[in-house]
Amino acid sequence: MKKKILVVAALQLFLMLGACSSDSGSDATTAEVKGEIKADYLVDVVLTSDFVIGNDNVTYKISEGTNGIELIKIDLEGNAILLNTLDFLKFNSSRLTMSNDGAVLLVVMNNSGDSDKIFRFENNFLELNPFYTMKPISSPFAKKIGLNSICNNNDNTYFVYDNNNKEIKRVIPSLSTDAFVAGSGKSEIKDGTGLDVGFGSVNQIISHDNVLYLIDNLNTGTVINSTIRKLEYVNNQWKVTTLISSTTDRYDEMAFDANNELYVLVDRKGIFKLNLQDNALTSFKEGGIKIGNKNSHISFDAGFCERMKIKGNDLYLISVNRLIKISDFQTKFANAAK
Secondary structure: OOHHHHHHHHHHHHHHHHHHHHOOOOOOOOOOOOOEOOOEEEEEEEOOOEEEEOOOOOOEEEEEEEEEEEEEEEEOOOEEEEEEEEEEOOOOEEEEEOOOOOOOEEEEEOOOOOOOEEEEEEEEEEEEEEEEEOOOOOOOOHHHHOOOEEEEEEOEEEEEEEOOOEEEEEEEHHHHHHEEEOOOEEEOOEEEEHHHHOOOOOOEEEEEEOOEEEEEEEOOOOEEEEEEEEEEEEEEEEEEEEEEEEOOOOEEEEEEEOOOEEEEEEEEOOEEEEEOOOOOOEEEEEOOOEEEEEOOOEEEEEEHHOEEEEEOOOOEEOOOOOOEEHHHHHHHHHHHHH
């Protein structure tokens, strides 16, 4: 009987040691977690202003670092590489886009001295030089141009939003000029064409199939009217149409996937899809998300995602101070919900 007890005790000790070993963090630990979505990588990030994905799927992000504002490259394995450190007082709250030839372009609203410029990282990202300076507005009532958003239109032109003068313009670098697109100068949400269009603060512009989509939020002091709007060239003029509007929800970012579906990040709620046929907004993912990569396992609420980009069928999220890449994200989210 004593021998049998000793054998059982030894077996229990063996199982306990095995369990401790599986939690030790070794690479051999790949146990599946129910409902968990497998990420390509999870990278620690802090106070990221914006990020972009290049044609080679390398990610570039600009964020606050220990010595100032940093431009960081994240390679396909999730390794973060510091490329450049900028003056903290000049280049916070920046927005990025990629040129067709793979250059990273930057606008910075909060640097009043350079808020009318588009910058480009050059010389292997070691230098930041002016790429284009906006033409001054001729009106005596015009304020200094303050670029709040930028979008590559995929035709060697760029659309920018001047938050100070409430205007959208098109930059044509090959002709060294820019052209007025829309904006009355008034702070309001008003649809129409050209000078009749009212904007609040266009925080994001994206281009898809020769149509531009805008996130435009108007802060009235008591409520924020958050809108998603469409900008298109119709009958030889630029027309702005509001697709959805809310005074209770705030739309933070949006992106198209490879299937031409538009995803919207809604603050404190999660990831939604906007049907462009009837402008209906439906939930894609709300509530808790479990993410795993090798030995890293995290969970967070979808409503607290700070940034979202999509390239093809790869989803990039920033939440809980991590940049997360999830390839084939539609399939992985569907499988995790089963």
